[in-house]
Amino acid sequence: MTLLDFVRYQKHLVGTKIGCREGDCGACTILVGESCDDKVNYHSVTSCLMPIGNAHGKHIVTIEGINGTNLNIVQQSFVDQGATQCGFCTPGFIVALTGYCLNDHLPTRENAIDAMNGNICRCTGYKSIEKAATSINENLKLRNGQDPLTFAIANNIVPDYFKTIPGRLKEIKSINKDSEKIKKVAGGTDLYVQQHDTIVHEELDFILDNSLLKGITQINNSCEMGASTTVSEMAHSPVFIKHFPALKNIIKLVSSTPIRNMATVAGNFTNASPIGDLTIFFLALNAQLKLINGDESRVVALRDFYKGYKQLDKKPEEIIEKIVFELPDANDKFNFEKVCKRTHLDIASVNTAILLKMNGDEIMEGSISAGGVGPVPKYLSAASEYISGKKISIALIKEIIEIAQTEISPISDARGTEAYKRLLLSQLIKAHFICLFPELDNKKILFI
């Protein structure tokens, strides 16, 4: 059962709304509080995609759990700015922004908007909502470094009972997970979209909170990341922030905040979508996957993981334990590009990543990946091989584009025609070089 169905139809808490049941509208946004030391950290999720199996031991906060006698600053700002019209999306926005008030992000316009980037409103045109966010930020500026939750309770952003939550969560005993069950669910953000009708009746093993599958560690130049690492955890990891200067902008192109709070990196790999953003990202990094099955384990390169459309080099009983890859260093250049109909919270028409290991103006080793251009997430092996060992030049870019075109086989679908996807990949390869080599003549690259 999804958390959404549980709160609406078992607990009859109907403030949480159903808009799409696939994580694309945010009407069902709920906060999840997890114990961490003596604190509880809250993040937003779309409850339509969260199995209740992942709620164990956590504080689940619906709009009803936020309501006090009076409106909180989030609610009051929405009222004052006329930021609610039909009202159906409103609880989702209120919950998302109340969650924002509970975390320690600086109260900037950008952060407030990021907090509600998974929420769709069809009535307002968002301007009044932006104004409400500005007014919320004015209030949060008074926080001055105080603990956000303490501040939130003191200022009636959330009710007093939040104080009791850390203690109450400690009293919840962990349960023995039945790892015999073959079907494993991590974040659930893909399974609950693709298999919504059937998965709720299946016996499942919930592995999202399995501590053996968590953690991001750096060993020399190498990074090891647990398979159940969520996209948000990856985005906030100091290791990633240090080695991928453009990380923030890249992550912003991947889904939405509440989905990133649930979706795992390995889930993106096993989903096997030809267009998986993180798959394309890690293909360029030549990530290796450690697969385990009981005591047995083996390593397979992500590049070799895809055998055909939605076909993996993975037995059903195997799971990905960790992802290992070499971190880019100061001489390396990395870039990720993605274009879709709507820039954010959309599936790419084409996406691509590139890693270039440089020595001066010579490319020691190059690696380019592309999604949306064939049945599997594509490592452009011929283009990558060709570029390695060459000096950077406009002529080289032209050659790479031509080789890439021979390696791909896009089809026309709802995300674009074949002709468009071909043109788009060429453009995005140009974009890689325009971003990574600002010293080159942009105009010449554009008109290759």
Add this chain to the structure above:
Amino acid sequence: MKNIDSFTHTRGESVYLDDIPVLVGSLYGAVYGSPLAHGKITKLDLSEALALEGVVRIFTYQDIPGKNQIGGIIPDEPLMAEDEVHFNGMPVAFVVASTKEIADAAVKKINIEIDPLPIVTDPRLAKKNGSLIVPPRTFKLGDSENAFASCKHIYEGIAETNGQEHLYIETQGAYAIPSENNSIKVYSSTQGPTAVQRHMADVLAIPMHRIEVDVTRLGGGFGGKEDQATSWAVFCGLAAFLLKKPVKYSLNRMEDMRMTGKRNPYTSDYKIGLDENLKIKAYEVSFYQNAGASADLSPAVLERTLFHSTNSYFVPNVTATAYSCRTNLPPNTAFRGFGGPQGMFVIESAIAKVAESLGIDASVIQEKNLLVTGDEFSYGQIAESEAGACWNKASAIFDIETLRKEITAFNSKNDLFKKGLSFMPICFGISFTKTPMNQARALVHVYTDGSVNISTGAVEMGQGVNTKMVQVAATIFSISPDQIKISTTNTFRVANTSPSAASATADLNGKAVQIACNNILQRLKEVAATKFNCSADDIKIENEKVFVNNQSSEMTWKDLIGEGYLKRISLSEHGHYATPGLHFDQSKEKGHPFAYHVYGTAITTVTIDCVRGIYEIDSVKIVNDFGTSMNTIIDRGQIEGGLVQGIGWMTMEEIVYDAEGRLRSNALSTYKVPDIYSVPKTIDLEFLNTQNDNLAIFKSKAVGEPPLMYGIGTYFALRNAIKAFNPNSGIGYSAPMTPEKVLLGLYHSKNV
């Protein structure tokens, strides 16, 4: 005044269809829709589905006691298919089960065999096949054929607009509860409670007086719940009526997207002629409307396309013909603008084509041809124009000269990014174009404690109409808005309502409230006059105090009500309003169909990323003709929301049907509406305030639909940016302008 619903909205306490507590024993429904878009049903096998534990009954057309018919304008739409199916998703059977999950599972177990027939999705092909919903209609002014002879510049072309999914965040749904004596109460997420009542009466073969339709509010409508909410309610009503059990059906998103119609797509041919001064002298246009499989509201949508075919311009010689073409898609329907935007896009394309061909800015042509008061529309009504006032105010206040210079400078300096600018003037007629629909009623009760309860035919769907109704009553009675409660929209309290549509809901229902309140007030004044021994004209109520000859008395509003009760006057009133002066003769296609027009001008600037083909909307600067806005916060919200919805239609919202008539963009993952990042960085809104007499409630002009058409400006700003990069681009006039079209346009006729 703030929206009266905003307190409960922000607390998640507002009640929508799916939030109504269900009665014990309620059953749940699901529709089985045709898997094919066209064909003859040879076999329908329900046995496997019926065998599923928990399935109570499966209804087909054979179970209908009355007529299997829900067509609103023309009786051409069965509730359930009989021997033929006409679109993919057309209801064939209605499963009722003990839970929603079982109903959904049973739907998957229904087997059907269909002999396929040819599938037509292209309206031009349908027209060629002679497959029209209604006979074509032509609006004519002057003599366009001869006028072209005197034109210096003549251009022809094709312009196309795609459909648009309403994407109300609350999906369609209904909950029907049977009651004694063959009566039914139905909760429906509908903009048209009377339509639900009327069609349910026909289907069940019972009188309308037995059907109570109740609507608290909708989680968005936008036209999509005007006619298309009916079938779900009738399904529930049918099952509840026959099973004597409450039945609920709240559609999931994919069902909703697959089975409901959308904004009508159009493809159109135009020919435009201008004289040497760039005055438009002649315009001929043929609209091919994609109606889908049945009429629904398409004939009315078609009519409004004709009414708005010349947008905000005076054209002395017009021949506009429109064809409503029957295709194998779900019946397309009302959507904010109701055919107006589709008509306006064509003349804007025609003007853009002339401008691009002559190498001038389209705004030069637009400005020279704006309507002035006294100009005649092609349908005979005489304009009372604010077009020039809006245009001039926008140009001045937003400093168009500086804006243009900045854009020119930016484009000359940047290779990777280009900016584009457009003007979009609008002119939108307010009233139902079907004259008899321009009537409304309101029921006002004043209770002995002084509190007031109002019922109207208006359905609250986020547009703030209930707040405006409170304002009307509070103003007339001069009492606090807290004393006034708006009740649900209910066919037992207010009968024979027009749907909440055509931007006219606040005007029509507000005037009915005004009439009812004034009548009660007059009676109260007479009571007070008797007490104070003066004339009723000497009595005034201000801030809940009775004034006699402008002197405050001791008597409060509450005292006066008490006195009125003792004197046995009626403290209730049923007000009726019909818009005066409206007429339209369809045999001549001439008349005065609109109470008034709303005007406005939007200036849009965009920036295109010429590497990736993606874009941002920098700003939209609007001067809108509000008359005298009675609620600026609500009206601003309507403008911003309508604009963004229009931008969505013109940019990222792309409906994709395949050749088999299957909807490919069938979920929020494949159909994208604007999110918070994709809206214009700034929306500047200036109010054109006028005191002119008009038929709007408190002179506050309608704001529901007109702003959607400002979004059309984004299309043309993007075109202009593409042309700044590639002046030779042969990009056609086809909306939406997706990133795909932009990129292909940028590199059109260039080698990859």
